[in-house]
Amino acid sequence: MRTIRSLILAIVLLVGFACQENQDYQDIITNGDYQIAAQLKLTDVIIHDIFSPPVASRIYAYPSIAAFEVVALADPSYTSLMGQLNGFEKKDFDTEGEIYYPLAALAAYYKVGTAMIFSEALVQEHKERAFQEIRKKGVPKKVFERSVALGEEVAAHVIAYARKDNYHESRSFEKYTVTNEPFSWQPTPPAYMEGIEPHWNKIRPFVLERANQFQSPPPTEFSTDVNSQFYKEAEQVFNTVKNLTKEQKDIAYFWDCNPYKVNVKGHVMFAEKKITPGGHWMGIAAIASKAADQDWKGTAETLAYTSISIFDAFIACWDEKYRSRLIRPETYINKYIDEEWLPLLQTPPFPEHTSGHSVASNAASEALTKLFGEPFYIYDSTEVAYGLPIREFNSFREAADEAAISRLYGGIHFMPAIVYGSEKGKRLGQYLNEKINTRGDNIAHKKE
Template sequence: MKTKSLIATSLALVSLASSPSSRADVVTDWNHIMLAALVTANLSPIVADRAAAIVQTSVYDAVNGIQPRYAPYHVAPGALPGASVRAAVVEAAYEALVKLFPMQKPAFDVQWAASLAAITDDGEFEDSESIARGLAWGQSVADAIVAWRSMDGFTPPPPPFLGGTAVGQWRPTPPPFLPGAGPQFAYMTPWAMTSPAQFHPAGPPALTNDAYAADFNEVKLMGSIGSAARTADQTLFARFWASDSPVGFWDRAAVAVGAARHTTLSENARLLALLNIAMADANIACWEAKYTYVFWRPITAIRLADTDGNPATDLDVTWTPLLITPAFPEYPGGHSTASGVAAAILAAYYGDDTAFPLESPGMPGVVRYYS
C-alpha cells in the first residue's frame, strides 16, 4: 500500500523532537557512501538528485517498517518481528545503490561487509536471526522502491532536444553545443507533487522591458570570465556552488546539523528522505518550467543582443561566462530551485537561525558557513 502522507508537498513538514543520541549511525554512514558514489558516477545534478531520493526513501521505509513512527512513503511496514533496523538500513541502501550503480558494486560490497561487522561487534545484542530478518526486509523495500521509480518516465531517453532559433529561444551553446539535458524531467512522475506543473512559475521578463535589460546588463558585467567588477570572493562563491550538485551540499548540511542536534537514526532517515524527495520534485518542477519557456542562455542573449528589440542591451560577440554554460534552457535556475527547497526544509526542521557549514569535494579545504 502506498501513501504519500509523509509529504503532501515538497515543503509540507512536521517538526521533530530532539533526542539523546549523538553518535553517527548507519543512516548517515550510508548517506556518506551514497554521496561518494554520486561523485564517482559523475552524474548531472538532476540525475544525482533522483538517485539520492531512491536511496533515501528506501532507507526511510526500511527503518519505518521496523520502527513505525511515521507514515510510510511507498512500502507499508511488514518486517518480521525482531528484525534489526540497522541491518535493514545497510541492506536497503546497498541494494538501491547496486541497482543504480552496478559498476561500483565491488566498493559497495566492501562497505556492506564493514557495516555488518560493525553491527555485530559494537556490543549491542543483535543475533544472527535479527540481522537476517533486517537484511531481508531492507532488500524487499529497496526492490519495491527501485521497481516503482523505474516507471517514472526517466527512461527511455527522449529524442535530442535542440530548442529553436527564434529570438529569445534556447539553442545549444558553446563550447560543446550539446542538446538540451534531461527534457524527460519536465514530465516525469513526481514524488510528492500532484503534477510537474503544480508550482508552475510565471515566465521570464519580456525581452523588450526594463527588467530584462537590468538582468542582462548585470549578468554581462558580473558573469564575464574576465570581469573586473566581480570580487575574488564572488568568483570563489560561483565556483564553489558549481563544484557539486545540490544533493551533495544539502545532504552534508543536514547530517552536520543533525549531529549537532543529536538526532536519532529514525529521525535522520526521515529528514534525509524528506530532503531528497523535495529536491527531486524541485527538479521536476523546474524542468517543467524550463522546457515550457525554453528561454535562451546569457551567452546566446549577449552575443545576439542586436536582435532582442531592446535599446538598453548591447551585443558582445566574444562574451564568455565564468562557468561553462550547462546544456538546458535558462529559466528558472536549477541549483537555486533545488537549494531553495532544501534550505526551506532545514529551516522548517531546525529553525531559520541554525548555522551550518557547507563543503564540496570539488574544492577540498574550502568551507562556507550559512544559517
C-alpha cells in the same frame, strides 16, 4: 600434542565468538554515521558516473525513503510514507523474530542505492565493508541475517515503486531539438552539449499533483533593443561578472555544483569532478543531522525528507526550463554585447529559466527549516572534498539565498530566473511541509 593444542585453540575461539555474539549489540549503531557514510559513497558514485542534477535527485531520494520506511517499522512515533507519496502503496512486512532495525535500514539504503547507479560494485564494496564491521562488533548471526532480509524486503518494495515513475521509459524519449528562434537556448562552449533531460517533467513527483503546479511567471520578453528590459538584464549579468569582488567569486565557485564542467587543454577535453546542487544540499542535511546529534532514526528522517523536496523541485524546475526554452546569458551577451565575454562559471547544458539551484536550494531549505527550525548554524564543509573552503550560515534559508544569487555572480542566469526560481522553491517546499507527515500516529505495517 599439536592436535590437542589445536582443539583447545578452536574451543577458545568458539567460546570467545559466542561471548561476542551474546553481548548487548543494541548500541553498535546509535547515530546516523553509517547512513551518512553510505550517502557519501553514493555521492562519489554519482560524480563518477556523471549523472545529471535531476537524475542525481532521484538517486538520492529512493534509498533515503527505503531507510526511513525501516524507521517507521521500528518506531511507532514515526509515520510511514506509504500512502502519502504519489503511487507509493502500503505493504506489510515480516518483522517476526529479533530485528536489529538500524542494520535493516542500512541494508535497505544500500540495496536501493545499488539499483539506482551504474557502478554497482563501488557501492557493493562499501556495503560489504560496513556490514563486516557491524558483524564483528557482535550482532548475532541470525539477527544479522534476519535484519538484512527485512531491509532488502523493504528495498524491493521501494525499487518496485521507483520503476513506475516513468524514468526508464523516458530514457527512450526523443532528444531536445535546437531551434533557430532568437530567444531559444543554444548549446554553449566548450563542449556544446545537448539539452539535458528535456522530458523530466514527465517523471512522477512524490508530492506535487503535477509538474506545473507552481508554474513560474515567464521570463522577460526577449529583445535585442538596447533600451529593452531584456537587454538591461543581460547588461546586469555582463557588468556583474566584470566587477566581481573576491567574496562574490568565492560564493559563485562554492555553489557551482556543475557535474558537466569540461576543461580543455590543447586538443584534450576532460570533465572536472563536481557535486550536483542536490548533492550539496544532501550534504548540508547530513551536516545538520550530526550537528543536532540526531540518532539513526532522526538521520534517516532528515535525509528522506530533504531528498523528497529536492526531487520534486527538479521536476517543477525542469518543467519550466523546457517550456520557456530561454537563451543563456553567455549566448546572448556574446552575440549582442561582447563576443569575447565569458561567464565566471561554465554554463550548464540546459535552458536558462528558471534557475535550478534557486528552486532546489529553497525547497530544501524549507524542508530543513521545518525539521530543525531557525536560526540554525550551519558549518558547511560539503565542498571541502572538492577543493573548496568551508562557508558558514545562520540558517538554511540564508544558505539558499546565497546559492540563488551565486548564479548571477557566476554569469549563468538572468535575475528573473533567480527571483522566480527562489519563489517557486519556497512555495514548493512549504507545500511539501503541509502534505508530508513523518511524525505522529503511525499504523505499523507489520504482519500479525
